[in-house]
Amino acid sequence: MNAFENLAFFAESETVPxxxxxxxxxxxxxxxxxxxxxxxxxxxxxxxQSESTIHPAVVRTFNSRVLAWWLLCASVALAFLFGxxxxxxxxxxxxxxxxxxxxxxxxxxxxxxxxxxxxxxVLTPLQYLLVWWGPSHYGLYSxxxxxxxxxxxxxxxxxxxxxxxxLERAAxxxxxxxxxxxxxxxxxxxxxxxxxxxxxxxxxxxxxxxxSPAGLLLYFILIAQLGDVMQxxxxxxxxxxxxxxxxxxxxxxxxxxxxxxxxTLVGILLWxxxxxxxxxxxxxxxxxxxxGFAGSMTMSAIKRDRGVKDYGTLVEGHAGVLDRIxxxxxxxxxxxxxxxxxxxxxx
Amino acid sequence: xxxxxxxxxxxxxxxxxxxxxxxxAARVLTGATARWVDCQPDTCQRVxxxxxxxxxxxxxxWSSLTREIRALTRPVAAKDYWEKGPVRRxxxxxxxxxxxxxxxxxxxxxxxxxxxxxIGNRESLIxxxxxxxxxxxxxGDFKSGLFYLAKKRPDLELVPVYIExxxxxxxxxxxxxxxxxxxxxFGSPVWLERSEPKMDFLRRAREAVxxxxxx
Numbered sequence: 001m002n003a004f005e006n007l008a009f010f011a012e013s014e015t016v017p018x019x020x021x022x023x024x025x026x027x028x029x030x031x032x033x034x035x036x037x038x039x040x041x042x043x044x045x046x047x048x049q050s051e052s053t054i055h056p057a058v059v060r061t062f063n064s065r066v067l068a069w070w071l072l073c074a075s076v077a078l079a080f081l082f083g084x085x086x087x088x089x090x091x092x093x094x095x096x097x098x099x100x101x102x103x104x105x106x107x108x109x110x111x112x113x114x115x116x117x118x119x120x121x122v123l124t125p126l127q128y129l130l131v132w133w134g135p136s137h138y139g140l141y142s143x144x145x146x147x148x149x150x151x152x153x154x155x156x157x158x159x160x161x162x163x164x165x166x167l168e169r170a171a172x173x174x175x176x177x178x179x180x181x182x183x184x185x186x187x188x189x190x191x192x193x194x195x196x197x198x199x200x201x202x203x204x205x206x207x208x209x210x211x212s213p214a215g216l217l218l219y220f221i222l223i224a225q226l227g228d229v230m231q232x233x234x235x236x237x238x239x240x241x242x243x244x245x246x247x248x249x250x251x252x253x254x255x256x257x258x259x260x261x262x263x264t265l266v267g268i269l270l271w272x273x274x275x276x277x278x279x280x281x282x283x284x285x286x287x288x289x290x291x292g293f294a295g296s297m298t299m300s301a302i303k304r305d306r307g308v309k310d311y312g313t314l315v316e317g318h319a320g321v322l323d324r325i326x327x328x329x330x331x332x333x334x335x336x337x338x339x340x341x342x343x344x345x346x347x
Numbered sequence: 348x349x350x351x352x353x354x355x356x357x358x359x360x361x362x363x364x365x366x367x368x369x370x371x372a373a374r375v376l377t378g379a380t381a382r383w384v385d386c387q388p389d390t391c392q393r394v395x396x397x398x399x400x401x402x403x404x405x406x407x408x409w410s411s412l413t414r415e416i417r418a419l420t421r422p423v424a425a426k427d428y429w430e431k432g433p434v435r436r437x438x439x440x441x442x443x444x445x446x447x448x449x450x451x452x453x454x455x456x457x458x459x460x461x462x463x464x465x466i467g468n469r470e471s472l473i474x475x476x477x478x479x480x481x482x483x484x485x486x487g488d489f490k491s492g493l494f495y496l497a498k499k500r501p502d503l504e505l506v507p508v509y510i511e512x513x514x515x516x517x518x519x520x521x522x523x524x525x526x527x528x529x530x531x532x533f534g535s536p537v538w539l540e541r542s543e544p545k546m547d548f549l550r551r552a553r554e555a556v557x558x559x560x561x562x
Binding site: 100101103104108110113114116117120 | 378512515518521523524525526527528
């Protein structure tokens with residue numbers, strides 16, 4: 001058997017080919033779109049209020065965020081409809097755009113140009129290609145960027161002959177690749193897990209057939225985004241003690257605790273869409289919320305360092321994809337590995 | 348007269364498609380957004396003058412304009428670069444570039460005279476007064492062409508344009524672009540004051556472009 005046949009064989013046997021529409025996933029989509037409709041109506045109502053009650057800037061931010069969520073959910077729904085490959089392609093484009101924003105904001109030198117070309121047009125597609133090839137390449141796609149990217153980028157920069165701030169430049173490019181591409185590629189990788197559940201009569205493990213990995217992916221995105229919203233709301237309601245005023249003046253301890261607690265509660269409420277039991281779903285939601293917070297704080301720190309408020313304002317007219325996905329980026333690999341080690345039969 | 352006008356306005360449909368595809372591709376690749384800071388898009392006769400950082404500069408400014416204005420706007424580009432090879436020749440002819448020979452400048456064929464003759468009473472120009480692209484981020488001094496252009500045609504609106512980040516998309520000496528996000532900013536027009544010395548005017552024009560960097 002030659003190498004090519006070998007690959008085709010793996011791709012066929014180990015991947016989950018179709019995202020079967022099943023009741024829990026569809027209901028979860030219903031919940032998401034229901035929430036979005038409520039948010040849109042609330043946004044329109046706020047728009048009609050007089051300027052003295054709500055600040056117009058707050059309303060604008062809210063409405064643009066709701067629009068971004070609509071776009072995200074609609075594209076995820078559409079990708080699910082077209083199957084696994086479409087979902088991977090969708091996340092490839094999100095990664096590509098996020099990396100574009102990240103590198104635009106990062107000062108690079110002329111000597112980095114060729115290395116940048118490589119990360120945009122070779123390493124990023126390669127990572128998603130490995131994910132697409134299926135779980136048999138898990139070993140490779142989980143180290144491709146952290147190890148081989150780490151070795152490649154400084155070597156390529158060194159070839160260009162510019163040594164000024166060398167380590168700093170290599171580290172910045174590597175960080176962009178890790179945050180925007182590597183971490184995000186674990187979201188579509190969720191689709192390839194053979195999930196098991198402990199929701200059986202005697203508490204032993206069994207293959208999970210009630211829902212689909214697509215539902216789990218949606219659950220993850222929903223929890224990560226809700227965690228962001230909840231923390232913002234609790235900060236607005238009760239916020240007193242700002243965590244790091246230099247980095248983000250709107251993140252408070254009250255917001256963090258309230259946000260994480262209410263996200264955990266939502267996690268419990270959504271247990272039926274996942275292979276998790278009540279308390280397992282609560283733990284997962286807790287982890288996602290805390291990591292989402294860590295992601296937002298990290299990205300805020302990077303933005304402050306560069307002196308911008310949002311990646312969206314970086315270049316006027318651009319959406320600021322990175323602002324929307326920072327919580328997903330940090331939570332994705334951890335959620336993937338927790339699910340893989342504890343709730344899948346592929347290990 | 349009327350017939351001549353219509354003939355001048357006629358653009359063959361394949362050319363229109365090429366122009367549209369080219370400008371869309373350029374904008375997608377460079378993520379370029381146009382910002383009209385103290386200026387509005389208009390079909391009146393103008394000279395857009397900009398900082399020169401990349402081979403894509405002329406194409407990007409031209410692509411940031413609306414279709415009607417694009418049809419009336421000619422980027423001034425170097426003949427020796429844009430006539431090399433069929434691809435470059437095709438691109439430069441489809442965005443209606445005015446190619447100027449940098450090497451053979453004759454007394455009665457000065458670039459400024461050529462430009463004025465080419466635009467007549469209806470077309471606009473895109474020029475790069477720095478002459479050649481600069482490698483570092485600092486803007487070079489403006490060459491005097493802009494001054495003579497303003498002196499011979501005082502009715503032209505001189506619109507300063509600042510191109511941001513494009514030197515990172517396709518720097519000098521590179522041929523593979525990196526798709527970063529860039530921005531094209533149009534500032535408020537300047538005119539040559541009566542009896543304003545050449546150096547003062549050029550410095551003022553350069554300052555108008557540089558100021559857009561901070562906007």
